[in-house]
Structures are given as C-alpha cells and as structure tokens.
Amino acid sequence: MSELRNLVAGRFLGExxxxxxxxxxxxxxxAVARVPLAGPAEAIEAVDAARRAQADWRRRPAIxxxxxLRRLADAIAAEAAEIGAWLAAESGKSLEDARGEAIYxxxxxxxxxxxxxxxxxEVIPSDAPDETLMLKRxxxxxxxxxxxxxxxxYTLVRKIAPALIAGNAVVVRPSNSTxxxxxxxxxxxxxxxxxxxxxNILATTHEGARAVCTHPHVGMVxxxxxxxxxxxxxxxxxxxxxxxxxxxxxxxxxxxEPDADLDEVARLVVAAKTTHCGQICTGPERLxxxxxxxxxxxxxxxxxxLARAFGDRAADASRMGPLQSERARGDVHAMVRRAVxxxxxxxxxxxxxxxxxxxxPPTLLSxxxxxxxxxxxxxFGPVLAVLPYRDAExxxxxxxxxxxxxxxxxxxxxxxTVMRFADAVEAGELYVNRLPADPYQGFHAGWKRSGLGGDxxxxxxLEFTQTRLVILKH
Numbered sequence: 001m002s003e004l005r006n007l008v009a010g011r012f013l014g015e016x017x018x019x020x021x022x023x024x025x026x027x028x029x030x031a032v033a034r035v036p037l038a039g040p041a042e043a044i045e046a047v048d049a050a051r052r053a054q055a056d057w058r059r060r061p062a063i064x065x066x067x068x069l070r071r072l073a074d075a076i077a078a079e080a081a082e083i084g085a086w087l088a089a090e091s092g093k094s095l096e097d098a099r100g101e102a103i104y105x106x107x108x109x110x111x112x113x114x115x116x117x118x119x120x121x122e123v124i125p126s127d128a129p130d131e132t133l134m135l136k137r138x139x140x141x142x143x144x145x146x147x148x149x150x151x152x153x154y155t156l157v158r159k160i161a162p163a164l165i166a167g168n169a170v171v172v173r174p175s176n177s178t179x180x181x182x183x184x185x186x187x188x189x190x191x192x193x194x195x196x197x198x199x200n201i202l203a204t205t206h207e208g209a210r211a212v213c214t215h216p217h218v219g220m221v222x223x224x225x226x227x228x229x230x231x232x233x234x235x236x237x238x239x240x241x242x243x244x245x246x247x248x249x250x251x252x253x254x255x256x257e258p259d260a261d262l263d264e265v266a267r268l269v270v271a272a273k274t275t276h277c278g279q280i281c282t283g284p285e286r287l288x289x290x291x292x293x294x295x296x297x298x299x300x301x302x303x304x305x306l307a308r309a310f311g312d313r314a315a316d317a318s319r320m321g322p323l324q325s326e327r328a329r330g331d332v333h334a335m336v337r338r339a340v341x342x343x344x345x346x347x348x349x350x351x352x353x354x355x356x357x358x359x360x361p362p363t364l365l366s367x368x369x370x371x372x373x374x375x376x377x378x379x380f381g382p383v384l385a386v387l388p389y390r391d392a393e394x395x396x397x398x399x400x401x402x403x404x405x406x407x408x409x410x411x412x413x414x415x416x417t418v419m420r421f422a423d424a425v426e427a428g429e430l431y432v433n434r435l436p437a438d439p440y441q442g443f444h445a446g447w448k449r450s451g452l453g454g455d456x457x458x459x460x461x462l463e464f465t466q467t468r469l470v471i472l473k474h
Contacts (some may be wrong), residue, residue, distance in 0.1 A: 010196030049197030066116030139167030245453030405447030
C-alpha cells in the first residue's frame, strides 16, 4: 500500500514539528501505520489555501462542480480495494465491509453531484407593486469537516460532497484513530483534477484542529462525534460566529408492539446491535418490549446474542469485530458492571475476553429501569438494555424521556400506532419495521442533544449554503 501523507494546499507533507502518529489496529493492538501529524502552522496554511481556491470555485457553473465530483467518485471507486485495505487495518472491519464503505461513499458523491442543476433560490412577492424580492443561495466559503472513527470514509464523503457542490472549499480533519483511509483518499484529489487547495485532508494535533476551527476564514464547522466533541466545536465556532452542523450522540429506542414478528425483530436487532461492535450512533440501545411478548422476545435475543461470535474479522468476516480502543472497551465494561450492580440481569456477554485486540462480547441486559445509567447514557458498544411496557402510550413516553433524539424505531402493524409515533416521537428519524440505515436522499438530523443541522438529501446539501435577499425596485 502507498505511503500516506497530509494534503495541504495541493502539496503532500511528511512529518513536521508536530511529529507522527502510530495508528493501531483494534483487532490486534499492533501498529499498522505511522502517519505524519500537522500542527497549527500547517492547519492555518490549509485554511488559507482553501480560501484562495474557493474564490474561483464558487464562480464556476455548478455543472462543472458536479463533473469534478463525479471524477473524484470514479477515482474512489477505482481505488476502493486500497482504501478498504487501509480502513480494515485501522478499524477492525472486514475487507469486504471496508471496501463496500468506499464504494458506497463513491455512490453518495455521485448523488450529490446531481444537485448541480437543483440548487435553487426563490422569488418572493413584495408588498409593493413595483418591487421583486429574490432569495439567492450562496456558498459559505471554507468548511471545516471533522470526521469520526466509526465510518470514516462514508462520513468524509457525506460532508465534503455537499460542501463542494454548493461552492465551498474544505479542510478535513479525520479521527486520529482512523486517519489512513482519509489520507488514501487525499491521493485521489489531484487525480480528479480538483483545483489546488480546494480539498485539504490532514491528520493533526488537537491544537491543529483548534487552529482550523477558530480560523477567521472558516465559515462553517461540521462534526460527527460525541456530545463532548460537539460542545468543544461550539466553543471553537463562537470565536468567529461560524455556522455549526453537529451530529452527536444517540440512544435509539426500539419499541416492539404485541403484533410484531418477534423472530424478525430479534434477527434485525441482533444484527444491528453487533454491526461494527455496536459503534453506530443510530444503533439500537434501548429496547422497549410490550409486557405480553417481553419474555418471548428476550429468549430469542438471548439466543441470538450468545450465538454471535466475535474476533478478528481478517480471519473470519462473519465475526463481530472489536471496539476501537482499549479505553472504549474499559468504559463499556464499566457501564455494564454498574448496570448489574444497580439491578439489571446479565443475560449474555458482560466479560472482557482474553487475548489481543479490544473485543467485547454481545451483551444483553434485562430488568433494566428508565433511571439507570445504561438507559440514560450512550454506550456506543454491543450492549442492549431491555425494558417492558404496558401500552403504546407508555412506550412513547419512555422513548421521549431522554436527552438524545437522533433516531427511533417502531415494530407494529397497527397504522394508528405508527401515526401516533410519527406525530409525537421526539427524534429526527422514525424507522417503522426496520432498523436505521440513513438513506442518503433523506435528512439525518438530531433533536435535543443529538445535534444541530443535519446531513443528507436536499436539506443536508442546503446546510452548506447561506442566503442573500435581493430587493429589486423596478
């Protein structure tokens, strides 16, 4: 695999005064790469270069911007195997899943390229007979994109594609846990003939990240990350009143009504809870089951959790992979132990296995209460808390009784219950008879502490624009 370096102002930089970063495989605990770290000086250079490039980019017809995105999408698809190899090594995903994420990212970029002829303004009636009001959509300028570790390729594309099609330039800071796949994509920017400095991708220190986010030429900061990271970004953004788009924590409630297909529910929940070791912000975390089917579904879930093998996916792709870090595993296990101490019943998992890598078994907890930490706080691991309820109204109340509101799930065949939840659930998404998958033509936006703004679709693309009202006297 090729050498990985930071892309800043159209140049590939090796190690600077900030030094380098050893990237460790969570499946083995061994280093898989060393990447250069950029410091504040390189971060400032990246923003300045992006501002220069954006001055020309914004004037280009949107159809030209769309053509450029398609070239980059083609390059990502063509190099999906190498991008996937880096992603698998740094994340513990299987090669198949990692390659698939790169291909899916290319498809997402092609989707956003199609907005080229669809970024529209408005003509608004005036109160005066000889006046017209025109609302124009304009790019923001330079956008700082902060990428998480769990789906680093997909999320990178999810942010830069709408930003670029809207006429912005970008500075991308990948997670220091998974920078390799992002830097592999950086090599493709020149191949796609994007203007020099339009796209900057750099692994950087926290000081470098702060220098990007607080730079006066950065007009928007977009982040997918934790609640704590979101608060830090808001602190950064307030220095220049930069726009913030934040997808933060989630605690997805899954409500199972008595008429649900319990076998299908168990299959879907086990699969969703153990995908990428539960490190998915929309993954099920709270399972509310009607008391009449609680025991029957719990037995199915217990069987599914106990049967789900885990281990190095490089050896067997059917296994569940590791958590991203040793610290993450320690935090997850500590939450499980506190839940048991508070009265939860451990139905499956709940132990730290021996051997290399940061694996944790699928863990099922019953007899949970709404006031428990395991129900109130995001676990971000393969742990599921199960609670019974009496009727749909109570299930809705329990679902809404939470600080987060990213996604929600309902299993029922009763359209009245579906519409009740569709009207009243306090979350940005409601999935009915399926688990979350973020369709990219939709709009992925959190309520409450799950974030500000949103991603995907028309409304996600428009997040990367600002408006100008023109009042025309004639």
